[in-house]
Amino acid sequence: MTADLDLTVTGPGHALRDRLLALDFRIFEAVAARHWPGADPLLPKLSRSANHGLLWFGTAAALAATRSPRARRAAVRGVASLALASATINTLGKRSVRRPRPLLDAVPRVRQLKRQPITTSFPSGHSASAAAFATGVALESRPLGAVVAPVAAAVALSRIYTGAHFPSDVLVGAAFGAGAAFAVRGLVPT
Known part of the structure; x- marks a missing residue:
């Protein structure tokens, strides 16, 4: 299948896009050059723990184990949101835009x-x-969402910090994810 949008092509007619991609690259380079004490051992592990949603399934299990009806609903809503986001990203998102991973130099x-x-x-x-x-957890329980949100933000940051993604990849992915949670809420109101 050929990509609908190829971010590797530059030239006339792509001036705005090229400027945005150049800014994206400069931000990536700035994060790569930055050293945050304690982040070097932590963020790569956090990034790996989120592979295949394992971190989030574990978090959902912990929420469900509290026996609180609200926490259980938050866990179910979070997992349903994750499932929709993952299916959308992996079937449409990754296949419709061609962009190589950042160079790790x-x-x-x-x-x-x-x-x-x-x-x-x-x-x-x-x-x-x-x-x-x-977002799914927060839509069901703001206090639980406030606990989960910093971990989610750290996972997103870890993808840039480890060199796996450019900042725009992370921002668009996060927007898709939040949108999936709101779509789930539209199907199954809180």
């Missing part, structure tokens, strides 16, 4: 993931899942 080796992703970079599935789960 600027990312310190200690931060890089042991196994680099092989799919296209745009949009970030990890960020979509994180935002979908956190």
Whole structure:
């Protein structure tokens, strides 16, 4: 299947897009050059823990184990939102935009993931899942959402910090994820 949008093509008629991609690259380079104490060992592990939604399924199980009806509903809504976001990103998003992963030259080796992703970079599935789960939980319970949201934000940041994604991949993925949570709410009101 050929891509609908190829972000690797530059030239006339793409001036605005090229400027935005250049800004995206500069932000990526700035994050790669930045050193946050404690982040080097933590963010790559956090990023790996979110592979295949495992972090979020574990969080949902912990919420359900509290035996609180509201926490259980939040867990179910979070998982349903994640499922919709993941299905959308992996079937439509990754297949309709061609964008290679960032080059890892600027990312310190200690931060890089042991196994680099092989799919296209745009949009970030990890960020979509994180935002979908956190938004879904928050739509059911604001206090629980406030607990989950910083972890979701850290997962999204980890995708840039480890060199797996450009910032725009993460932002668009997170927007898709939040949108999936609102779509689930539209189907099954809180």
